[in-house]
Amino acid sequence: MSGHNGDGHFDRPQDRIVLLVVVIIAAAIAAALAFVPKINGLFTSDKSYEITTQFFFVVVLGGAVGLAYKRWDTARSDDKKRLEEEREMRLVRREALEEFYCSSVSLHHEYKKIRRTLRAKSFQKEGARLIERKTFEHLMDRLEDCQLNAESMKREVLVQKDLFGRSQKDLHDALHKLEGYLRKSLSQHETEYASRREMKDSDLIRIGKVLEDFIASRGSSSNADLFDSAKGVRALVLELIDQISHDGYSNR
Helix, strand or coil: CCCECCCCCECCHHHHHHHHHHHHHHHHHHHHHHHCCCHHHHCCCHHHHHHHHHHHHHHHHHHHHHHHHHHHHHHHHHHHHHHHHHHHHHHHHHHHHHHHHHHHHHHHHHHHHHHHHHHHHCEEECCEEEEEHHHHHHHHHHHHHHHHHHHHHHHHHHHCHHHHHHHHHHHHHHHHHHHHHHHHHCHHHHHCHHHHCCCCCCCEEECCHHHHHHCCCCCCHHHHHHHHHHHHHHHHHHHHHHHHHHHHHHCC
16 A cells, blocks of 8 residues: 555655655765765766766755655644644534523523413412413413423433533433423323313413422422523533633634
């Protein structure tokens, strides 16, 4: 197999060593021809000595030095190209992580709105929290969209090892808890759907214990899986973005 590529550039380490040896030998012979006393006596004539000396200086030494310089210039260009490709890859990864972060923030804001609206639209009566059926159905539809978005984000983390790196498992675990909590909060909506079909939009229904936990104060341990997990997701992604930014600055 050839020791160089189609452009004539030596790529293997042994090829570069051979090239260096050739340059050294050519330089040594040229120096001997030029500076060793009475070396011209080894030639049949002064003309042959002159031709040989010119040949080594111009063709052999000049060619070897030119080839070495070309190889050095090619290596420098390759390094510059590699650094540019790495910079572009970091930029693409940063943009993907920023998009993922924005998705996580949007998801968090959406179920916070649902939670607040559910609390505001419901009321306590005789120890039960009640809400109109139409409002309940609308909010649960929105909450189901949140759960599906969280599930989609969890799958994205699972399949994109190159994007999330060593944080992949922690991100997946946090999203798994978050998505599981949202799915649990939809249990009443799913299991009681048949019994609500005959109800009017204005009829009142009772909010179950799971949803009461969902709309409880943020400090409640019952909804810690939701808020703590969401906070963990954002912190992990921000850490990855900061790491990429720091690496990019270090390589400038």
